[in-house]
Amino acid sequence: MQSLSSNSPRGPPAFGPYYDNHGYQLENYPPGHIVNANAYVPYPAPYCPSAVPQYIPTVLTHTSTPAAVHLQPISSSGIVFASKAKKIVCVVISIGIILIGAVIAAIFLWKFGNCPNSGIECGTSGTCISATNWCDGISHCPSGEDENHCVRLYGPKFILQVYSSHNKSWYPVCQDDWNDHYGKIACKDLGYNTFYSSRGITDDSGATSYMKLNLSAGNVDLYEKLYNSNVCFSKTVVSLRCIECGTMTKVNQLNRIVGGTNAAPGEWPWQVSLHVQGVHVCGGSIITPEWIVTAAHCVEEPLSNSRYWTAFAGILRQSVMFYGSGYKVQKIISHPSYDSKTKNNDVALMKLQTPFVFNGIPVCLPNPGMMFEPTQLCWISGWGATYEKGKTSDFLKAVMVPIIEPWKCNSRYVYNNMITSSMICAGYLRGKIDSCQGDSGGPLVTKKDSIWWLVGDTSWGSGCAKTNRPGVYGNLTVFTDWIYQQMQVMFMFCL
Structure with a gap:
């Protein structure tokens, strides 16, 4: 299925793209073999990664032993020299023990004593602050990390929620006295440099606070103006849209990635x-x-440099893109926990040098609290191969x-416990419909409300459109917080 790259009639450049079998495993069966989905052989054990990363300790491959030792008479000066040598060895060993002890102590302190008394560490700086200082409107961390993730959009109605450090919980924002000015501030805190709408809606979450x-707080930070209350006179909460997203005019029900018609x-x-x-x-x-x-496996070495990449949008045909200028990529951010072997956390972000200018609409990121059905109907799209190795x-x-x-995708007849919480399986166990190589990084979308x-x-899969080998996708509901964090950092950096 999806590999790091794709075939192209024009041939690959010197340094890539290329096939390196990233999740693309060939499975050959005898000619004429009829596959019974109910009696399918278990997924081959060699393909299954260990549930726990395995580390190989560094050991000596052999120990050299002298073939023979010739004893020589030891003079008195030799005895003195041997005694001094012994002392030196003892001192060196003692120092080594002390250093090892210090390292162990440091590790112990780092592991268990970073922030005593329920303090929270400020990112990589090592500074500890009280949990009550988080999201209080004042930056206590050297890089302001304590004020970076204090606002979120919740559920399919984009309900604005703010974190209360005092109560250590998220609360919806009452519409009383709210206006678009505050909405724009909240959008900036999310990492957007855009604002679309802010309105009051009925809160059906059952919130009581x-x-x-x-407003009498004066000219201070937005979050210093907010306080916790059990009363909301308007009986409505703020629904905040930072960007117009997720709208589309029509969907052709007959399209296929493997063996179908074209998008309109x-x-x-x-x-x-x-x-x-x-x-x-x-x-x-x-x-x-x-x-x-996009997918992190798309931007692995040697394609991790942003200057290699150009993005095209609003164009349906590859042959037309060859004559366009496209949009250059300024920065690539891969998920820090991406595992190239298991494809766990297979997600990456690209920031463009200049924004897209076209009539297209972005897709909406899934908000916390989104509830999708276990068998939710989704759509995949791309320019990938229409048949395996095509x-x-x-x-x-x-x-x-x-x-x-x-549980179905992790059964021994499908992917045998290879699917983690950061992955989603989608497709048909009977095969015939699937994404394929060249579709990597593309969207898996669904329509709700x-x-x-x-x-x-x-992300990955085994072959294309094979029985009991559905496509595997990065689970964006797990990555939304990380995406917003990267957008926040870059937005603050550019201000």
Whole structure:
């Protein structure tokens, strides 16, 4: 299935893209072999990574032993020299023991004594602050980490919630005295440099406590104006949209990635094609005019340098992209816990040098509190191969695939416990419909409450459209906080 790169009629550049079998495993069966889905052989054990990373200790491969020892008479001076040598060895050993003890103590303190008395550490600086100082409107950490993740959008209605350090909980913001000015501030704190709308809606979450504005607080930070209250006179809470996202005019129900028809204009407006030296390598999803979500395995070495990459959006055909300028990538951020062997945490961000200017619409990131059905119907799209080991498609294609419950995908007849919480299986166990090589990084989306949400990014699989080998996608619901954190950091850096 999806590999690091894709085939192309134009051939690969000198340094890539190339096939390196990233999650793309060939499984050959005898000619004429009929596969029975109910009696399918268990997933081959050699393909299953260990549940716990295995580390190989460094050991000596052999010990040299002298063949013979010739004893020589030892003079008195030799005895003195031997005695001194013994003392030196003892001193060296003692120093070594002391150093080892110090290292162990340091590790122990780092592990268990970083922040005593329930303090919280400020990122990598090592500074400890009280938990009550987080999200209080005042930066206590050297880099302001304590004020970076204090606001979020919750559920399919984009309900604005603010974290209370005093109560150590999230609360919806009451609409009383709220206006667009405060909405713009909250969007900036989320990492957006855009603002779309702010309105009051009925809160159906069952909340009995709210964050309210204290207008008499004067000209201070927004979060210093907020206080916890059990009363909301308007009986409505703030619904905040920082960007217009997730809208699309129509969906062609007959499209396929493997063996189907082409996408029509206006479909999948968030889909991008990511090129290296004029060759389509991976797909991606627009989440803001400046940010793209793709797969981390797409940007592994030797393709980790942002200057190699160009993004194309709003164009359905690859042959047309060859004549366009595209958008250059400024920065690539791979998830720090990405594992190239297991494809765990297979997600990356690309920040463009200049924002997209076109009529397309970004896809919405899934908010905390989003509830998807175990077999939620989703769509995948891309320019990947239409059959296993085939060439990339010239036309953008898409197909509907249901999410497969984790327990089914992890059964010994499918992926045998290879699927982690940061992965989603989607497709059909009977095969025939699937994403394929060249679709990597592209979107897995679903429609809920009339909005299209980015559920996953195309990650890996075994072959294309094979029985009991569905596609595997990065679980974007797990990565949303990390994505917002990166956007916040870059936004603050650019101010």
